[in-house]
Amino acid sequence: MFGKVKRIHFIGIGGIGMSGIAQVVKNLEFKVTGSDLKIGDAVKVLRKQGIKVFKGHHPRNIGKADVVVYSSAVTSDNIELITARSKQIPTIPRAEMLAELMRMKIGVAVAGTHGKTTTTSLVGAVLEAGGLDPTVVIGGRLMTTGRNYRLGESRYLVVEADESDASFLHLSPVFIIITNVEREHLDFYHDLEEIKTSFRKFTEKVPFWGSVIINSDHIVNQALIPTIKKRIVTYGLYNSADIRGADVEWTNWSSRFKILYQDKVLGRLKISLPGIHNIQNCLAAVAIGIELGISFSKIRRGLLNFPGVHRRMEMIGEARGVLFFDDYGHHP
Incomplete structure (x- = not known):
């Protein structure tokens, strides 16, 4: 190498x-x-x-x-x-070093304004539960190990892709996940249209046998989807999504919801992560799991056991009935 x-x-x-x-x-x-x-x-x-x-x-x-x-x-x-x-x-x-690591691998790249680190970690958890033993590189520290990487022995590499300066265009992944696209990094991009163009160019890196997995709940993603020329798998909470979450129930700091694939019920899932956005992040991980042929029982096990990422809505304590969280974000 x-x-x-x-x-x-x-x-x-x-x-x-x-x-x-x-x-x-x-x-x-x-x-x-x-x-x-x-x-x-x-x-x-x-x-x-x-x-x-x-x-x-x-x-x-x-x-x-x-x-x-x-x-x-x-x-x-x-x-x-x-x-x-x-x-x-x-x-x-x-990004070019990351691309070199990916060149001989089956790469999964997670891009988007929000949710990259959590989604990358969730995808890694699903592939690990599925026995695919991935190498994972993320922009945060895993709760399980305290590290910002996982070293696997297989052909699979899961990475967080950086769109801030279009350096993700160095990557050549087989699968791309797009969480959402918003107007940001205007020190590099002129406007939202240029950002969307950059993401569209990124999808062109996917080979004919790969796919683009995209959150169809997000309004800018909806406009981006018709411009993508690769195979598309959508996920979200609306009826049009290929991988869909439904019947959401909230219990304290967790949520339960039904998962459907092309309107067929796969089962219910409980996660210990707050917010609709984390349900969407989990649906992205379910989508890549299905694309890679991982059984839903293994996908569910990987997500059920996922404890989260440091400084991503990390609950650090409680005092006098007030919960304290450590949450890190560039672009609220």
Whole structure:
């Protein structure tokens, strides 16, 4: 894999997306180093796993790297990036490294304004329950392991796709999930129409035997669907969806609902995640499970046991009848 490349250096390795990829690459037995401006929890985990991480950026940090990976937060005047290019060391963005990991895999990419991290994690849980042993790279930390990745031994790779600078166009997944599309990242895009065009181009990466799984409840997605030329599987809570949730019941911090596939009842599901949006996220995971031939009983087991993701409506305590949550979001 990667030819003669043995040493890979990550600039901005402490980022939630970068650190996960770095750990996956390290587990593939590459020599991994990195640098970051601050030493946070992610960097401490990397160091415990034997990855050398420098605090701050300096030309000497590049060392004998065969390739340098940089995050979207790294600007063109970064001294390590300049040094690598002056030495004619290949430099690639994070998404391109992710694309290289996906190139030899059956890739599942989750894109959208909201719900990417939770949906990616749910898909990983479904594939794991189905015995497909996926590698998963997400933009958050799993409750089960505290890590932002899962290393599997199979051909399956599930990733969170970054639309913020259209870098998801580097990826070539077999399956794409689109949760929703909204007007955001206007430092890169001019308007919503340009964002929709970027998502449409992303769907063109899917091969003829793959599919685009899309939330048909969302109004912008509804406008996007007729422009997609690949096989489409829709999910949502309305009658037109291929994978549909119905008869929702709320009980404290969980919900129960019926799942239908092409109007045939598959069964009922209980999840310990709040909100309609999380029902939609689960339906996306059900859809990819069905696409991959996983039985509904295994899909249900994967979702039933899913505890959530750190800082995604994470309940951290209660005092005097008031519940406290830790919830992280760029775009409320």
